[in-house]
Amino acid sequence: MSKIAEDLLYSESHEWVKVDGNVAIIGVSDFAQGEMGDITYVEMPDLDDEISAGDDFGALESVKTSSELVAPVSGKVIARNDVLEDEPERINEDPYGAWIIKVEMADKSELDALLNASAYAELVK
Amino acid sequence: MGAFSYFPQTGEDIRTMLEKIGAGSLDDLYADVPADFIYKGEYDLPSALSEQQVRDFFESLAAKNTQLKVFVGQGAYDHYTPSVIPYITSRSEFLTAYTPYQCEISQGTLRYIFEWQSMICRLTGLDCANASMYDGPTAAAEAMRLCVANAKKRRSVIVSARLLPNVIDTIRTYAKYAGINVVVTDKVQEEVAEGVLDLAGVIVPSINRFGVIESHLGLADLVHQMGALLVEYCDPSALAVVKSPAEWGADIAVGDGQSLGIPLCFGGPYVGFMACTAALMRKLPGRIVGQTVDASGKRCYVLTLQAREQHIRREKATSNICSNESLMALWCTVYLSLMGPEGMRRLNALCYEGAHYLHDALVATGKFERIFEADFLKEFCLKPLCDVEKLQQALLDAGFFAALQTEEGYVTFCVTEKHTREEMDRIIEIVKSI
Amino acid sequence: MKYYDKLIFELSKPGRIGFSLPDSICRASEAVAPAGACRPRQGRGGTTSVVGSEEIGEFCDPAKLTDSCDSPRGEQPRCKAVIWREAPLDLPEVSEVDVVRHYTNLSQMNFGVDTGFYPLGSCTMKYNPKINEEIANLPGFAGLHPLQPESTTKGALEVYVGMDKALAAITGMKHFTFLPCAGAHGELTGLMLMREYHMSRGDLARTKVIVPDSAHGTNPASAAVCGLDIVVVKSGENGLVDVEALKPLLGPDIAGIMLTNPNTLGLFERDIKQIAELVHACGGLLYYDGANMNPLLGVVRPGDMGFDIMHLNLHKTFSTPHGGGGPGAGPVGVSDKVLPFLHIPRVSGFHGNFGVILRAYAYILMLGREHIKLAGKLATLGANYIKESLKDCYKLPIPTVCKHEFVFDGLLDDNGVSTLDVAKRLLDYGFHAPTIYFPLLFHQAIMIEPTETESLETLDAFIAVMRKIAEEAKADPELLHGAPHNTPIGRPDETTAARQPVLKYE
Known part of the structure; x- marks a missing residue:
């Protein structure tokens, strides 16, 4: 049974979003990391890249699979968690601590389309 | 129809197997195929031959080819093949092995690929190399794709007009369908400086199609200022003595391993190579072998970074390549092991010596003019002052393939360590007689 | 199989060599040429592009080279120092016997078709006949330069003509191109032909190709390299392409469909006739992925099923050795419709993997029209x-x-x-x-x-x-x-290999 952090929003493609003012902090859920197995690489966008909701913004790689990271919101990338470059296993160890990027949101109303913790729990049940 | 040596099933075996399956005949196994599609005609093929007949047939075909002393390069170089190499590569454990996905029973293949990658890195001076590409031209085309993938939205690539024509054509083919804008130019430095807006990469030869060893002084900085990558197309044999891609500041090196002792064989199989800087490692196309340990801590080798590849990432893979030229990479690895640094240096010195001997003697006949001042290694180009067709025919009649004409009407020659003074003197005599 | 631990680099000892080269190729044989005789120098412009002799580089040092190569030192060397390599070349220094033992030991950690059975789905690892190897190594083939004039390569050209005819007979296609070096390379070439066909008709909107969810990974990857978008059609419960699911996907944006038949479940796509009619009716073409051609060898011809373009894997269906991952060959065949475009894409350097084509041709001649049927x-x-x-x-x-x-x-x-x-x-x-x-x-x-x-x-x-x-x-x-237990190594740590890649010997 995977863990679900209560105070976050979730996408159907298993990214989580923590809202901090106009900034969305994005990572992947415990369920996602469990499905992937040992994560070997995190492909991240560059700083200042514009990402749009529903499009890929990077990918997670494990030995035998890869999974696209799908942007839950649109906006500009203002920070990347560069520690993951060398230590991708942090996502396995602490999926809700190991954020991937921070995005300055272009349209906060996009958050409305995301799932809350209990709806996401239903999804991955 | 009688039994056949590649099919071990006896009539009784077939009956036993059909019985287990519950089928009445072999045809029953195709009952799900619409009857229209079962081919009922006689296949328009020759009647089966015995092994000796097959041998005779191919020997007679081979006899229809003329074996010539090859004094032409242009992407396929007639270097000597040490006898150790075909002996090793024909070992059936290498020859008949599958792709090394099952690493526990493929350490032989994986180990030589790791050695090949290491040697390509040492020749090019770059950080990582893949397990091989089909040939040099396709490796160049893949390098173009890598530049574009790396640059995200930029889609123009400047390509030196002094690359071999088959390299340029292959690049253009790959570019055409992928919507990549290829600018072929004689003036690479100027074109880059001019600042094509969406420049992703620049591809230049280390030694160009005229045999001239190019200087790329300052080019890498300029290309990098434009936010693009520099790709160098090289002859790996020559890299033992000419400046390496890393020394020029290139990001990617590609080329054909054929010059590392692979027989001419009418153009293939050869082997492409690709090396790049560490920053581009995860964008390399094709297979890559990495070192690790097994459960008991023994050093071992595996196919790694597979998440880049088509069998995992499908349409988002860095390339569609699956089968490569693994056995030819072994060929080159054994070659480089035998030659070592001293052998490679001496080999190039022999080529240099011979090519300059022939070059100077040809110019001295007065039938050719020099075109380029810059130095060359084993291949060179001259402007003919005589009837080229007549010359080529006279050379052919004497058993030489030499003086191949370029699109500009120049003629090219190539001398390797396989050639002799006597052969060159004979060529010079023929030239004088034209 | 015995575990053997060394890399060739670890056998290296300075001063050891494994090569044998002549001292000079300019000196007349058996006679000692007078110093400088081998370099009959004409006066050559020592222009600004030409600098001092010491800069030719160490490799041309006569003391270390040939005793007849000393003449340029006093004369007009013609190179810029800048073009020569300065970085050391750190290749192994080993003797010939070191090399032979090392690679023999490596080979003994490998499994091949000659070792045992490969029940390997979609890879057709059949026996590789030995006569084929001898044919490919005949000097009359192995010594041919790819740019030799046609008058001197008639035998090689006959191989191509004979193979073209044989493959056309076996597949029901019209003609083949032999440039592609592997199956995926053939797919790419075939899709380029598909695009040429549509472009020739001014039909530029066809940018999508349909691929079943059961397709080989190379199919979508090749389509992407060819600039096409992928549309996935799902399989039905019975493992076959769901024709009802296919219908709504067809339209004026569809370039074609890629199918392997039998599919990757080993099932014959029995609705192929209807699929061909539907795809053709919408203006698309059918591509046949020849990776699964083996069961149809001598039984069914893709051309008769309505396919317009196909590739064959000579290293699968036509018995050429897999070589630990290659070389292969992926000739592409076309129907009349696509024939005019067959030679447009130049996808490799010369004439494809001639050595592989030779082997496959020898195999076909051994099979003949009699044995192919079985x-x-x-x-x-x-x-x-x-x-x-x-x-x-x-x-x-x-x-x-x-x-x-x-x-x-x-x-x-x-x-x-x-x-x-x-x-x-x-x-x-x-x-x-x-x-x-x-x-x-x-x-x-x-x-x-x-x-x-x-x-x-x-x-x-x-x-x-x-x-x-x-x-x-x-x-x-x-x-x-915990398996395997009896192999040279046990299961590897692939996670560490991918997290901290070690890709070369240091």
């Missing part, structure tokens, strides 16, 4: 025999008659034993593993393809081992989780 059928017979012999121990999701291959979905009674465990345990018993976790339609896929060159005894031995493994799974699952 090749596909015997392959299909073997696959069905294994399937029927093991379906009481392994989960068979689609029980109908298969072609050259079929797919189990793990053990019937798995006891926590995965497909990976079964595959690794097979290595202990001297068999190569099947293709696993593909196709993606099942979670525990085990894809088995025997080929027609395996005897009943070999198949029986494989079946017995597969049954034994099923028993071991019940009795001692730990044994299987």
Whole structure:
């Protein structure tokens, strides 16, 4: 049974979003990391890249699979968690601590389309 | 129809197997195929031959080819093949092995690929190399794709007009369908400086199609200022003595391993190579072998970074390549092991010596003019002052393939360590007689 | 197989050599040429592009080279120092015997078709006849330069003409191009031809290609490299392309469909006639992925099924050795419709992998029109025999008659034993593993393809081992989780390999 952090929003493609003012902090859920197995690489966008909701913004790689990271919101990338470059296993160890990027949101109303913790729990049940 | 040596099933075996399956005949196994599609005609093929007949047939075909002393390069170089190499590569454990996905029973293949990658890195001076590409031209085309993938939205690539024509054509083919804008130019430095807006990469030869060893002084900085990558197309044999891609500041090196002792064989199989800087490692196309340990801590080798590849990432893979030229990479690895640094240096010195001997003697006949001042290694180009067709025919009649004409009407020659003074003197005599 | 630990670099000792080269190629043989005789120098402009002799580089140092190469030193050297390599070249320094022993030892950690049986789905690892190797090494072929004039390569050109005719007869296509060096390269070439066909008609909106969810990974990857977008059509319950799901995908933006038939489940796409009609009616073309051609060899011709373009894997269907991953050859055949475009894409350097084409041609001539009729059928017979012999121990999701291959979905009674465990345990018993976790339609896929060159005894031995493994799974699952036990190495740490890649010897 995977863990679900209560105070976050979730996408159907298993990214989580923590809202901090106009900034969305994005990572992947415990369920996602469990499905992937040992994560070997995190492909991240560059700083200042514009990402749009529903499009890929990077990918997670494990030995035998890869999974696209799908942007839950649109906006500009203002920070990347560069520690993951060398230590991708942090996502396995602490999926809700190991954020991937921070995005300055272009349209906060996009958050409305995301799932809350209990709806996401239903999804991955 | 009688039994056949590649099919071990006896009539009784077939009956036993059909019985287990519950089928009445072999045809029953195709009952799900619409009857229209079962081919009922006689296949328009020759009647089966015995092994000796097959041998005779191919020997007679081979006899229809003329074996010539090859004094032409242009992407396929007639270097000597040490006898150790075909002996090793024909070992059936290498020859008949599958792709090394099952690493526990493929350490032989994986180990030589790791050695090949290491040697390509040492020749090019770059950080990582893949397990091989089909040939040099396709490796160049893949390098173009890598530049574009790396640059995200930029889609123009400047390509030196002094690359071999088959390299340029292959690049253009790959570019055409992928919507990549290829600018072929004689003036690479100027074109880059001019600042094509969406420049992703620049591809230049280390030694160009005229045999001239190019200087790329300052080019890498300029290309990098434009936010693009520099790709160098090289002859790996020559890299033992000419400046390496890393020394020029290139990001990617590609080329054909054929010059590392692979027989001419009418153009293939050869082997492409690709090396790049560490920053581009995860964008390399094709297979890559990495070192690790097994459960008991023994050093071992595996196919790694597979998440880049088509069998995992499908349409988002860095390339569609699956089968490569693994056995030819072994060929080159054994070659480089035998030659070592001293052998490679001496080999190039022999080529240099011979090519300059022939070059100077040809110019001295007065039938050719020099075109380029810059130095060359084993291949060179001259402007003919005589009837080229007549010359080529006279050379052919004497058993030489030499003086191949370029699109500009120049003629090219190539001398390797396989050639002799006597052969060159004979060529010079023929030239004088034209 | 014995574990051997060395890399060639670790055998290196300064001063050792493994080569043998002449001292000079300019000196007249047996006679000592006068100093400088080999370099008859004409006066040459010592222009600004030409600098001092010492800069030719160490490699041209006469003391270390040939005693007849000393003349340029006092004369007009013609190179810029800048073009020569300064970085040391750190290749191994080993003797010839070191090289032979090292690579022989490496080879002994390898499994090949000549070692044992490969039940490898979608890869057609059949026996590689030895006569083919001898043919490919005939000096009259191996010594040909690819740019030699046609008058001197008539025999080589006859090989291409003969192969073209033979492959056309076998497949029902019109003509072939031999430039592609592998199956995926053939797919790419074929899709380029598909695009040329549409472009020639001004039909520029056709930028999508349909690929079934069971397709080989190269199909979508090749389409992407060719600038096409992929539309996935799903398989029905019976494992075949769902024609009803296909219909709504067809339209003016569809360039074509890529199919392998039989598909990757080993099932013949029996609706192919209807599929061809539907795709053609919408203006698209049909591409045949020849990776699964073997069961149709001598039985069914893709051209007759309505395919417009196809590739063949000579290293699968036509018996050329896989070489540990290559070289292969992927000739592409076309119907009349596509013929005008066949020679437009220049996808490789010269004439394709001639050496591989020669081997395949020798194989076809050995088969002849008589034996070819049994090749596909015997392959299909073997696959069905294994399937029927093991379906009481392994989960068979689609029980109908298969072609050259079929797919189990793990053990019937798995006891926590995965497909990976079964595959690794097979290595202990001297068999190569099947293709696993593909196709993606099942979670525990085990894809088995025997080929027609395996005897009943070999198949029986494989079946017995597969049954034994099923028993071991019940009795001692730990044994299987830890397999293989008898191979030169055990399971590797692939995670560390991918997280901290070590890709070269330092």
